[in-house]
Amino acid sequence: MNWSIIIESTLEAMVTKNAVVFALAAIGLNIHYGYTGLLNFGQAGFMAAGAYGTGIAITQWGWTIGPAALFGIVLSVLLAFFLGLPTLRLRADYLAIVTIAAAEIIRRIVKSTQYSEVTGGSGGLNGIGRGFYDNNPIDSGLDLGIVSFSERELWFMVVGWGVVVLCMVLTYLLVRSPWGRVLKAIREDEDAVRSLGKNVTWYKMQSLILGGMFGALGGIMLTLEQQSVQPDQFFTPTTFFAFTALILGGAGRVFGPVVGSMLFWGIIQFTDVSLRQAIANDHIPTWLMDGVQAGQVRFIIAGGLLAALMIFRQQGLFGNKREVALDDH
Amino acid sequence: MTTDAFDQVEPRPGSPKRDTILSVDGLVRRFGGITAVDVDHLEIQANAITGLIGPNGAGKTTFFNLITGFDEVTAGTFQFKGEPLEGVPAYKVARKGLVRTFQLTKALSKLSVIENMKLGAVGQVGENPFKALIRPIWGNQEREIEARADELLKRFKLYEKRDDYAGELSGGQRKLLEMARALMADPEVICLDEPMAGVNPALTQSLLQHVKELKDEGLTVVFVEHDMDVVRDISDWVVVMAEGSIIAEGSHASIGKNQAVIDAYLGTAHEIDLGTIELDPEKH
Amino acid sequence: MPAAPRRLLLLLVALTSVLGFSFVGAGAASAQDATEEPGDPEATPEAEEAAEDESIASVVGSLKYDDEEDNEVPVEGVEISATGADGEEVAIDTTAEDGTFLLELPEPGEYTFTVNPDTIPDGISLRSEERGTTTFSLSPGQQRTVLFPLVEGEARERSSGSTKIAQVPQLAFEGFKFGLIIAMSAVGLSLIYGTTGLVNFAHGEVVTFGALLAYLFNVTFGLHLLIAGPIAVLLAGVFGGGFDRGFWRPLRNRGTSLIAMLVVSIGLSLVLRYIFLYQFGGRTRPFDQYAIQTDTIEFLNITMVRKDIWIVVVSIILLVLVALALGGTRIGKATRAVADNRDLAESSGIDVEKVILVVWAVGSGLAAVGGIFLGLTEQVSWQGGFQLLLLMFAGVTLGGLGTAYGALVGSIIVGLAVQLSTLVISSELKNVAALLILAFILLVRPQGILGRKERVG
Incomplete structure (x- = not known):
């Protein structure tokens, strides 16, 4: 077992690509679930809207990154409208059903050969946004001893975490405003809010749109980081990774999704690399687990973590017990 | 009567x-x-x-x-x-x-009593998501609403509880809060x-x-x-x-x-x- | 901590041990298949890295088609060429074993890419002849993916209107059969919702679980499917009941909110699905019996094999029995009473927890039947049930969430819609039709066809 590799890759996973992408997706889910009580189980669909919108605009129409990203966000807004319209008047579980189905449908559409001229089919789109790394002002890597980052990684981290911080500030401002108060009230009891003259359905729509936009930003950052996009990156577990990250860090608090995403990817990477090390060093016999199966363990951990948190610690690792106690009424 | x-x-x-x-x-x-x-x-x-x-x-x-x-x-x-x-x-x-x-x-359990009250006020500028981002736009109105809410809370003898979670009130106090909130x-x-x-x-x-x-x-x-x-x-x-x-x-x-x-x-x-x-x- | 976690642990251990290690052979085999574990979010195509520093443009792609089970099958040895704007061929490549090809282009510009139709193996054809060529321009250093859609059999888009109408009876039959499978799987989903309020996102895994159990007894232990199937159904029922007793009931008693339980079910769904994958592998596998039946029966323009008829007949019998049980037996009436108004049922002396237990057991058993029939139609897969889940939701919502009869009607409509939609849209996208129906019904009649109108905001 090479512990330095395990620690290095764990630390790296906590601050690079996935941590950023899923922090953004989870910030979006936090608006939905944490503040409004909406169950969006199709965040992957919003991420796909952002990623593919950007990717298509750049590779097919030759747009630059800025307008292309904007196009991706516009797509996510349209998606939110389309999903919200039939479901937001109804009970929370209908939204869950429709969103999970929609995200899966989106994945199948972009994967299908029928639209592959535009979406690249199962291969996805490549060569997206070269300008992103071309404009990298950082010209040397950073070596911190345990972990080191290339200049490319550093550039992505600067931009990615910059976007995350921006989204957190936005969330902070919004949830402390009267607007945020309405959302939190809807989370508690929407009839009460209705009785006070607020158009609850419309607020839920606003929440769905905003959270979906954050999700789209996550998809955009993913696309820029890897300069490509593949349809299967937006399969259902993607949404639940983000959901687990959110619950882990604490839903309904500004830092929750960000801390949660870092922790989540730390845990996933740690087990992943540890298992692979153990297999490589024959600590785990191959009849019990091989390399492919080691890659599947992350899903089991994510799902188990989500279920366990919802049962035993809904407030997340750092949440407030006092608030959860109020649920029992 | x-x-x-x-x-x-x-x-x-x-x-x-x-x-x-x-x-x-x-x-x-x-x-x-x-x-x-x-x-x-x-x-x-x-x-x-x-x-x-x-x-x-x-x-x-x-x-x-x-x-x-x-x-x-x-x-x-x-x-x-x-x-x-x-x-x-x-x-x-x-x-x-x-x-x-x-x-x-x-009563909205996880909102404080005063937040419950402020929610009741109609025509709040800060309930628009764009204006909500800029506090100066809605800050004054918020202060007026809060003053009115405090007024009502005193009348309904809930002022001491104003910063508690509504979920921590007794059943009767919640009734009072709900009535006061409706008046907002x-x-x-x-x-x-x-x-x-x-x-x-x-x-x-x-x-x-x-x-x-x-x-x-x-x-x-x-x-x-x-x-x-x-x-x-x-x-x-x-x-x-x-x-x-x-x-x-x-x-x-x-x-x-x-x-x-x-x-x-x-x-x-x-x-x-x-x-x-x-x-x-x-x-x- | 209360007994809940201990019971859960026991249950999971039991589950993995029964399912788990008996599949070890299968699991190990999966390594060589380089399983189709989908979309590792970390995966970055290496081809892209390679193209990074080259200033010339290139085109990559792969030739694949989806077989009946929706598996991608690569096609080897097909010639693909690139022609410049002046009509000169500048690059040619033949697809490799995995169906991929790479055309390196000398300079940026506009090119036409053509598949040589003579090199396409028999039994496979281009979706349509026009899609055999495509033209676009490449910028410096750009790498683009190009796909030539292939289908099994003759090109579908070539079929004219009259032959489409001729397909209707066949598709309607398949849709009806599929609808019955959805219905059987979904009865439990709907009744569990009706009696407990839980939208169980792990219900798809119950379906898969049934199919895997049958596979275990059938293929691994060598029992005939006619014996293995019923054993699997019974065991699935027992597990379903145990699951309620050992897991969901304690959660209900703890006062866990419905929303929280819904999210718990999502987590469980993920756990179970990937335990299945872990043990069963990513490949789809057939049962030992009835996998291939060649002696077809023609009836009213419908071609079917014997197992199709049996699936339809057994499904109808089971569903009629469910309907009769709900209408006529004590426990059936109690179930409807609980679904109607839990508090009222409880105060009138019905043992609500017992009803829920029965619903879980019977619902899981029926889901297992659905899973086995699905496996007979499409082979057994680690995510067969999950793929069915979205259609079950569509069917259940369409018919009215919480009602048993509604689940039947809605599911059959969804089955028909999915199959018949292939008349107008690509079969890759057939499930889209189900979602569109779902969205539409939520807009105009959110309580579903047979559901009772509930107050909505």
């Missing part, structure tokens, strides 16, 4: 009022095969306290749900200040000035669904006083209640429902002698002593 407004009003179901603020015609609500509400005609007198009583399952709460837009009518019309209200969504009904509370209190919405008519249920007797008197004060401030109060002492104490006019229909109207004195009312209650309960104890033993 007598009010001139009712001097000329006949004590019969559907009687016209001198100054009607809310009127209902042919209002029907069916669930599957069951008719929950079937009201021929009812008028509510403005600036008065009208008590709505009746045995369990009489359709009182459904009636409230219908006129406040929380339920859809099967048939019929109703007007608020002469304006048709059927099909109008609940939030718009509230904005027009017809605000309700709920039988099972809907500047209603003209306030519909209280069992405002005294679960309120401890020590609080009841002050709560009743608040309701009476509402009338003095020009509001119209409609309330559902089971406690006949309460009904006698504060209502100017009593409407009795049974099996979805209005079976009697009148002052509480005339209602106590009404044979239809006694029969309706006897149909559901035996230990009956109209006017002294609660009419609804199942409520305990």
